Amino acid sequence: MTSGITRATAWEELGGGPGRASPSANRRSERRLGWWLCAPAALVMLLVTGWPIVYSVLLSLQRYDLRFPGRKAWIGFDNYGTVLTSRFWWNAFAVTALITVLSVAVELVLGMAIALVMYRTIVGRGLVRTLVLIPYGIVTVAAAYGWKYAWTPGTGWLARLLPAGNAPLTEHWPAIGIIVLAEIWKTTPFMALLLMAGLALVPEDALRAASMDGATAWQRFTRITVPLMRPAILAALLFRTLDAFRIFDDIFVLTGGAQNTGSVSVIAYHNLIGGLNLGIGSTMSVLIFLTVAVIAFVFVKVLGTSAPGTDAAGRR
Amino acid sequence: MAEIVLDGVTKRYPDGTTAVQDLDLTIADREFIILVGPSGCGKSTTLNMIAGLEDISEGELLIDGVRVNDRAPRDRDIAMVFQSYALYPHMTVRQNIGFPLRLAKVGKEEAHSKIEEAARILGIEPFLDRRPAHLSGGQRQRVAMGRAIVRNPKAFLMDEPLSNLDAKLRVQMRTMISRLQHQLGTTTVYVTHDQTEAMTLGDRIVLMRRGVVQQVGTPEELYDHPHNLFVAGFIGSPSMNFMPADITGEGLRTVLGTIPLSARVRRALEAHRAPSRVIMGIRPETFEDARLARHGDAAEHVRTFTGRVEIVESLGAEKFAYLDLEAEGAIDSAHLAEAFQGSGPVHRRAQLIARLDPRSRAHEGRPLELEYDPDAVHLFEPDTGLNLTEDT
Amino acid sequence: MDRTPAGVVRWSLLDLAVLLYALIPVAWIAALSFKTPRTIPDGRFWPDEWTLSNYRGIFDNGDFLHGLVNSIGIGLIATLIAIVVGTMAAYAVARLAFPGRRLVIGLSLLIAMFPQISLVTPLFEIERALGLFNTWPGLILPYITFALPLTIYTLSTFFREIPWDLEKAAKMDGATPLQAFRLVIVPLAAPGVVTTAILAFIVCWNDFLFSISLTSSSRARTAPATISFFTGSSQFEDPTGSIAAAAIVVTIPIVLFVLLFQRRIVAGLTSGAVKG
Numbered sequence: 001m002t003s004g005i006t007r008a009t010a011w012e013e014l015g016g017g018p019g020r021a022s023p024s025a026n027r028r029s030e031r032r033l034g035w036w037l038c039a040p041a042a043l044v045m046l047l048v049t050g051w052p053i054v055y056s057v058l059l060s061l062q063r064y065d066l067r068f069p070g071r072k073a074w075i076g077f078d079n080y081g082t083v084l085t086s087r088f089w090w091n092a093f094a095v096t097a098l099i100t101v102l103s104v105a106v107e108l109v110l111g112m113a114i115a116l117v118m119y120r121t122i123v124g125r126g127l128v129r130t131l132v133l134i135p136y137g138i139v140t141v142a143a144a145y146g147w148k149y150a151w152t153p154g155t156g157w158l159a160r161l162l163p164a165g166n167a168p169l170t171e172h173w174p175a176i177g178i179i180v181l182a183e184i185w186k187t188t189p190f191m192a193l194l195l196m197a198g199l200a201l202v203p204e205d206a207l208r209a210a211s212m213d214g215a216t217a218w219q220r221f222t223r224i225t226v227p228l229m230r231p232a233i234l235a236a237l238l239f240r241t242l243d244a245f246r247i248f249d250d251i252f253v254l255t256g257g258a259q260n261t262g263s264v265s266v267i268a269y270h271n272l273i274g275g276l277n278l279g280i281g282s283t284m285s286v287l288i289f290l291t292v293a294v295i296a297f298v299f300v301k302v303l304g305t306s307a308p309g310t311d312a313a314g315r316r
Numbered sequence: 317m318a319e320i321v322l323d324g325v326t327k328r329y330p331d332g333t334t335a336v337q338d339l340d341l342t343i344a345d346r347e348f349i350i351l352v353g354p355s356g357c358g359k360s361t362t363l364n365m366i367a368g369l370e371d372i373s374e375g376e377l378l379i380d381g382v383r384v385n386d387r388a389p390r391d392r393d394i395a396m397v398f399q400s401y402a403l404y405p406h407m408t409v410r411q412n413i414g415f416p417l418r419l420a421k422v423g424k425e426e427a428h429s430k431i432e433e434a435a436r437i438l439g440i441e442p443f444l445d446r447r448p449a450h451l452s453g454g455q456r457q458r459v460a461m462g463r464a465i466v467r468n469p470k471a472f473l474m475d476e477p478l479s480n481l482d483a484k485l486r487v488q489m490r491t492m493i494s495r496l497q498h499q500l501g502t503t504t505v506y507v508t509h510d511q512t513e514a515m516t517l518g519d520r521i522v523l524m525r526r527g528v529v530q531q532v533g534t535p536e537e538l539y540d541h542p543h544n545l546f547v548a549g550f551i552g553s554p555s556m557n558f559m560p561a562d563i564t565g566e567g568l569r570t571v572l573g574t575i576p577l578s579a580r581v582r583r584a585l586e587a588h589r590a591p592s593r594v595i596m597g598i599r600p601e602t603f604e605d606a607r608l609a610r611h612g613d614a615a616e617h618v619r620t621f622t623g624r625v626e627i628v629e630s631l632g633a634e635k636f637a638y639l640d641l642e643a644e645g646a647i648d649s650a651h652l653a654e655a656f657q658g659s660g661p662v663h664r665r666a667q668l669i670a671r672l673d674p675r676s677r678a679h680e681g682r683p684l685e686l687e688y689d690p691d692a693v694h695l696f697e698p699d700t701g702l703n704l705t706e707d708t
Numbered sequence: 709m710d711r712t713p714a715g716v717v718r719w720s721l722l723d724l725a726v727l728l729y730a731l732i733p734v735a736w737i738a739a740l741s742f743k744t745p746r747t748i749p750d751g752r753f754w755p756d757e758w759t760l761s762n763y764r765g766i767f768d769n770g771d772f773l774h775g776l777v778n779s780i781g782i783g784l785i786a787t788l789i790a791i792v793v794g795t796m797a798a799y800a801v802a803r804l805a806f807p808g809r810r811l812v813i814g815l816s817l818l819i820a821m822f823p824q825i826s827l828v829t830p831l832f833e834i835e836r837a838l839g840l841f842n843t844w845p846g847l848i849l850p851y852i853t854f855a856l857p858l859t860i861y862t863l864s865t866f867f868r869e870i871p872w873d874l875e876k877a878a879k880m881d882g883a884t885p886l887q888a889f890r891l892v893i894v895p896l897a898a899p900g901v902v903t904t905a906i907l908a909f910i911v912c913w914n915d916f917l918f919s920i921s922l923t924s925s926s927r928a929r930t931a932p933a934t935i936s937f938f939t940g941s942s943q944f945e946d947p948t949g950s951i952a953a954a955a956i957v958v959t960i961p962i963v964l965f966v967l968l969f970q971r972r973i974v975a976g977l978t979s980g981a982v983k984g
Contacts, residue, residue, distance in 0.1 A: 027371055027805075029388070033885045034806030041797035041856055042812055048853040049819050052830035059830060117726050121719045122711055128723050130970040131730045136977075137962035138734065141916045141932040142955030146737035149948055157736065160751035185733060190977065197978035246823040249916045253936065265825040265917070272829050273921060285826035292823050369876050390882040402877035406895045415891075416881040463881065473880075 053289070059282035066276035079283040088267060089284070095176065096263040100244040103183040107240060108233070110184065111191030118192065119199045136189040144253035147182040172259045179261060182250045187243070191236050198232025199225070238299040242292055264288050318380045318470035318503050319345045320366065325375035327361050327527075335361040337527045339375070346501045348494075350518035352508055353550070354654050358527040359507045360475060366505060367473050368392050379470060390419075395464035399476040401456045403448035403463075409435075410444040413462040420467065434466040437496070454485045461496070471503040478513065490516060511551055515539070523547055525654060545701035548597050548694055549655030554636065554669050558652060561596035561695065568693070570596055571641045572621045572668075578691045581705050585695065588704045595649065597694040600636070603670035605678060606685040620687045623668065628678050637678040639668040639686075651701040734959070741952035748948050762953035772954055774926040775934030779958070782844055782930060783912040786851035791905050793852070794859030795897070799889060801860060802867035803875065812860075820857035824850075828921045835922060842924045850918050855908040862907060862976050866900030867893065903976035906965050913961065931958045 063075045083089045118129050135143070150156040153167050168174035202225050210220045226233070248265040251257060257266040264284065272281035320343040327336040336358040343349050351359040364370040366377065368389035377385050384392050395416070403412050411418075413434055417427040435441045438458040448456055457477060464472055477493070478486045494517055497504050508514055514521050515535040523530045523538060523546075531543045535551075542548035548556050562569045563585065567576040577585070606620050623639035670686055678684045695704045736753065741762050743755040750756065766772045801812055831850060832841070840846035870893060878888035919933035926934065935954045938947040966973065 029885055030804050031806040034800040034804035034809065037796040037800035037804070038806075038808070038812045040793040041860065042815060044793060044849075044852055045815055045819055045856055048831075048849050049822060049827060052827050052834060055834060056826065056830035059833065114726055114729075117719075117722045121723055123716055123719050124723050126970070128726050129974060130966060131727055133966040133970060133973060134730050134734060134963060137910055137959075137966050139914050139916075139932050139955070139958045139962070141935060142737065142959050143733060145935070145951050145955050146733050146740075149740055149952065150733070150736055154749045154751055155740075155948060157751060157753040185729075189730070193974055193977050196974075242821045246825060248825065252916070252920075265823065268825045269828065269917070269921065272832060278829060278833055281829040285823075285829045288823045289826040292821055296821050367876075367880060369879065388884075389879040390884065394880070396877065396880040398873045398877060400871060400873045402871065402873035404874060404877075404892055404896075415878075419882040419887060463877075467882075 056282040056285050059278050060286050062279050064277075064279040064282075066278060075279075079279050080287075083280060083283050083287065088262075089264075089287075091260050092262050092264045092267045095261060096245060096247065096265075099176065099180055099183065099247055099263065100241060102180045103187070103244050104237065104240050106180075106184050107188045107191045108237065111188045111195050111236070114188065114192035115195035115199055119196050132189045132192065134189075135186050136193075138186070140186060140249040141253055143186055144182055144250045147178060147185075147250075148254050151178055169255055170259065172261065175255050175259050175261045179247075179250050179254055182254065183244065183247060186250075187240060191240055194236035194239070195229070195232060198229035198236075201232065202228045234299065234303055238296070241295055241299070245292060245295065246288070264291075319343065319378075320471060320503060320505070321376075321378040321381075322362075322366070323376040323378065325362070325365060325377060326373050327358070327365060327370065328373040335527050336365070336524075339529055341522060341529070341532065343503060343505060345503055348497050348504045348506065348517060348519045350506050350508060350514040350521045351524060352511060352514040352521055353524035353530075355509060356526070357524040359509075359522075359524050361527075362524075363396075363473050363475055363505060363507045366471075367394065367396050393469050394471040394473055395467065395469040396473040396475065397460045397464050397477045399479055401448075401460040401477075401480075403456055403459055405448055408445050408447055409440065409451070409459050409462075412448065412459055413444075413466050416463060416467045422467075430466050431462075434462040437465070437499075438462050438492075453481050454489065457481060457489055458492075461493070465496070465500060465502075469502070471505065472497075474504065474506045476508055477506075479508070479510070486513075493517065512553060515551070521551075523550060525651075541706050542694065542703055543706065544703055545595065545597070545649060545651040545696045546655050548696070548703065549652045552599060554600050554671070555656060556597045556599050556694070557668050558595055558597050558649075558696075559641070559668075561594050563590060563592050563594060568596060568695075573619070575619060575690045575693065576617075578617075580691070581693070581695070584705050588697070588702070590695065590704045591697065593698065594704060595696040595698050597696060598688065598692065600669045600671040602688045602692045603668075603672065603686045604688070605672050605676035606687040607677065608673050608675060617690065618687050619690050620685055622683050622685045625678050625680055625682055625684045626667070628680050630674070633674060635672040635674050635676050635678060637670045637672055637676070637684060639670065639684065641668055649698065649701070737952050737955050737959075741949060741956050743949060743952075745946065745949060748946065762949035763957070766950050766954050766957065769950070771926045771929075771934055771937070772931065775929055775931040776957070778844070778847075778926075778928055779913060779930040779932070782847050782851065782928070783909050785844070786848045786855060786912045787905055787909045789848070790852045790855035790859050790908050791901060794856050794904070794908075795863055795894075795901060797856075798860045798863035799867055799893060799897075802864040803872075803893075804885075816857035816860045819853060820861070822854075824854070824917050828917060831918075832921060841922060842928050844928050846922050847915075847918055847928055847930065850922070851912045851915065854915075855911050858911060859904050859908055862904045863897065863900055866897050866904075870896050899972065900976070903969065903972040906969055906973060907976050910962060910965070913958070 060079050061074060061076060063071060063073045063078070065071065114132065118125070118132065121128060148169065150158040151168050153159045153162075153165075159166070159168070162168065166174075168178060206224050206228070207220055210224050215223065246265050247263050248269065251261060251263050251266050252269075255261045257263075257270060262270070265288065268281055268284035268288065271277050271284060275281070320341075322339050322341040322343075325336060325339040326334065328334045339358075339362060341349075351362055353359050361370060365372050368384070368387060368391075372385050376383055379392060379394070404415065407415065410431055413431050414427050417430060422430070431444070432441070435444055438461055440455060440458050440462060443451060443455055443459075448459065451459065457480075460477065474493075478489050481489060490513060493506075506513075506517060508517075514523075515538075518535065520532060520534055521538055522532050525546050531538055531547045533541075538547055538551045542551060545558075549558070559571055561575075563577075564574070567574050623641060625637050626640050627638040629636040629638075672678060676684075693705070696702065697704055739754050740748070742758045742760070744757045744759045744761070747756050797812060797816075800806065801809055827850060835841040835846045840849070874892055874896070875888050878892045879885075883891065914932070915930065916932045916936075919930040920936065923929040923933065929937075931954070935951055935958070938951050938954065
């Protein structure tokens, strides 16, 4: 009965039904309180993101280069034409997509392994769970410098393992590899934590029953654990994919975008701060935003991921 | 102390479902009234509407003659005990009980003595400075009661307050609540799904089904004179036995044999223009082992029936015998399905439960002769469920 | 799980692998920060000669101190505001029925997945026009915005875990909605608020993109961005040691939080992320 009531209240928000008596003083004060409590947050979010988004769409329709302010003009979709026919944009797009797919894929496997260790270990569970948070918490830039120096010939302990004369950060593919490595190292713990929470959803009894039925450890994992964790896995993938797609800090520190290793965020930044070309920079911003929206849409609609905080996830 | 009047109270949700329909009820001052019914019958919604936790879609709610439909809960001066107890985990027992007084800005001294008084009545003085987490279920329940009685409200509302307790404690607390209500004389509305609680606690019972009141009356009235099939099936444990019956010239033809109709029953049936096929209900208590000859030779109208005993349950003070009626087809009725909700499977083969004297020699697998008073049968209209043997 | 000696050994080895994974890169930066300029280019993991001169160097460097002060100040202010504003919204979203509730949820979901770079361009222009460029408020505002969705999600999950009945009970006991919030909900949500505050602070502390884009001097530039501007005290001096030392300094607060609040951080990070 309770769930019926909750559903009904949710319906009422959508405008109330026919034949409703005027809401009681109680209900009215609840509504007012709801609005007042949300107003500041909504206001800040709208002011700091809503307005800039609109502004950035407007900028993307103009020729606007701070070095030549006199030539500012409305040019329709010309900037989009420029960007979408640019070799640099598509290279950055391909690099970003590659880094995203590679790092998220490895993170999923490695994260699952770490999650299993953290969840099942019988020694030092607290210690493992604590220390694994350090990569998550460490400032990305700080960690990126660590990786940079580790691979710098002469200085780095990892570079020393390579044959002399190798400078991996100055070559395209090795540099991409190091960027992916840095990204994986930093964010796998977060993935592992989300997956560990998913592991907690798998009832021990189901696993015991499966072993009684003769399932091997691997069969228990693939037939019981993974299917039951599906919501957790999808949510973790959604989070990490969106996050990986906006990769900036690691690339900025490791290569600065040289050797064609710049992500879309990096080249948008260079167009803005280096090039001071607001029109092109905004166009790229809008395109990045649209891509992220498409990724999120695919996850939510096609794969049925329920994002946290939405009603699908919040309903119990 | 207050009189609570519900006048045509209806709760309708915007999606079209009606949780409570046109409820008329006058709860007298000092009365202990029970709202009972299967889950989803609207009893909790009704309680929440009285509390002010849910809006009333239509109708009037009057407390002491004043319309309170639009008043917030805090302005209705009624206290509520929740199924989960809803104790504030960050407050001690003393702070929990004192919370309503604190909100009402009652002076420190006065609050202190009121809290002590409530704790004394409920026997929880030793725990006043503990947190709820450190209390047993029964103690928590009493703290919840304490928070309700401390401010001496116009009425108590109780939402299944005992259903989280184990069976033994539930019986103890039932007695305590009953005693407390008599002692304080506060109007009480009590919601439960448990018919035993309803029968033992209330001055009057309101039995609901699908948002509609089925019958209002004292426990005896509901037991002896159920208005319909649903009430008959819901009240009483074990439940009334139901079987199909055909009205013929000689009487009722049933699997128990042909039963002559008493003059009273015949009159009632005529008044109701009963169809020829009806549902017969007969309580397990009506039967007795014929060998114990409870009725003796005094009552020549007593009938007997012999059936094979499938199972015997011996409870010490009484015995339940489950007889196989050797007939296919149990009664298929929505009224009964709901009344029996969750209480045992509906058998495909007709079965009869008899509540017997413990001295009965009923034995599993053997035939048993039962005798019963044919005047104790209830007959129901199969579609509407209406009791045809009552003149309502 | 059986605690057989073999099991203990096996799990210990797996633990060790995870610990090495987490610690080696950090240990490397730490080792680098203790190396003397002469031993930095030797490519060894541990320093042959230990020195604190890198740390002395960065604390003598006014820019880095400024950066730290900016990071702490901007981070704390942004966190505080995000928590106050976010707590209110999270409560409303989790508990109250009002038209527009879904809008707030949708809005914060949108911002949570929003690429920061898409904001940098317009904010760069807007803040220059409003005189916010290269100021504390110029960074505090976007930080609040990106900390808010996290705050609203995490806290609304905490709020949902507080039984409904407690609020109904408070109403029946005579509380106004505001009293129910203040006297019953807030005290119960306090642990969740602390957790959320830590997570929000980490988000602000970690930011790099806004800080390098929306500042132009040490006036508002935060520590991570300051590090990327290290060049060494002269053109010929290698900044490696200083950068490593600075990296360790900005990592210390995070390590402290992690060590002190491990359980809560895990609970906070995973709350709402997985609900079966």
